[in-house]
Amino acid sequence: MASKEHTGVTLLLNSVSEILTQFDVAVLDQYGVLHNGVEAYPNADSALRVLANAGVSMVVVSNSGKRADFNRQRIASRGLTADLITSVVTSGEILWEDFAQETVLSGPGPWKLLSINGAAGDAEAWRAELTSLIFVEEVSEADAVVLMGLPDGDSFDEFTPMLRAAYQRRLPVICSNPDRRSPAPGQFVRSPGNVAAMYEDMGGTVLWYGKPYPRIYEAVRSQFPEVSRDRFLMVGDSVEHDVQGAQGAGFRSLFVRNGIHLSDFEDIPDTEITTVIDSLSTQYEVRPPDYSIAEFG
Incomplete structure (x- = not known):
């Protein structure tokens, strides 16, 4: 038809x-x-x-x-x-595939990433066998910040110091969850897209993975x-x-x-x-x- x-x-x-x-x-x-x-x-x-x-x-x-x-x-x-x-x-799978193909960041790996996650262990589980990535604890050590998820909370203010430090170094922020909020029973929970948008508002560079962007x-x-x-x-x-x-x-x-x-x-x-x-x-x-x-x- x-x-x-x-x-x-x-x-x-x-x-x-x-x-x-x-x-x-x-x-x-x-x-x-x-x-x-x-x-x-x-x-x-x-x-x-x-x-x-x-x-x-x-x-x-x-x-x-x-x-x-x-x-x-x-x-x-x-x-x-x-x-x-x-x-x-x-979006997380697409980002992983692009890192495997070395198309996310310029220059040769390995790349040092500061990851923001919803729970301990999420970043390591996502990386799996991808040996070109190293997770670090401080912005000063990182080649990029990766927003995968957010821990529970109501405010976004806690991320401002990290974003300011990243902007001072002109680091890219990679957001693999562009959602601004996500449904949960009887409520909505905060999501990484808001933090990425805060960085863009500072003038920083955000690499977006997921809907509504074409790659996915x-x-x-x-x-x-x-x-x-x-x-x-x-x-x-x-x-x-x-x-x-x-x-x-x-x-x-x-x-x-x-x-x-x-x-x-x-x-x-x-x-x-x-x-x-x-x-x-x-x-x-x-x-x-x-x-x-x-x-x-």
Whole structure:
């Protein structure tokens, strides 16, 4: 069936099954679509089965600083049928691959990195067998700062001294999780994208890995070279990252409303949904998404 041109009006759906003929590859965000960080959304696994039964290939694309295998295991641990998923692509995996190809930083390795992580051991687990990287404890020793995750907390002020020291040395900051906030049960947690943005505001150089930047979408498309761009459907809950990234890649987009934008849609009549979507699209300077759904299902 031929793809429909986007009319500029978002089509509201009750189920992803309504548009199965419109795409061949579903590109699925992880947090805010499949699970909330702790547990799967109620209809997410059944939606995976609907897509699999229709012969749709599924790629999970996540702004996670961790590797792809770790995230596949995390998806399974949330009660989702991970075996239905064709592949997992993470910003952390793409960064690892680029370091392996020596395309991230100029000059020969090994490179000394100051890493910021959510938990002890995350950086070593990410590096694995990549011997060209050495982790250091001080900005004065580093060739670059890598933002993979953030420890729990409410403020970003604690990172200001480190960023100022990095800027004084004109170090690049590599951000492998561009998210500004991430969903968690009943709340949102701080994410590395804010710290990277602080560095840009200082005038520093940030190397961004993940959505909405092109590198991660091209990694997805390279797995299906025979599929035209408009036969990919990006399913995500972030207008800034998922919708914007999909449009930049030439993919269609399905905006899920119960993720990070949930509060924007609470207590409004159905007749106002597209108005709010249009407002968010204007805010993030993107076209309205092709489709929208209350939750992935």
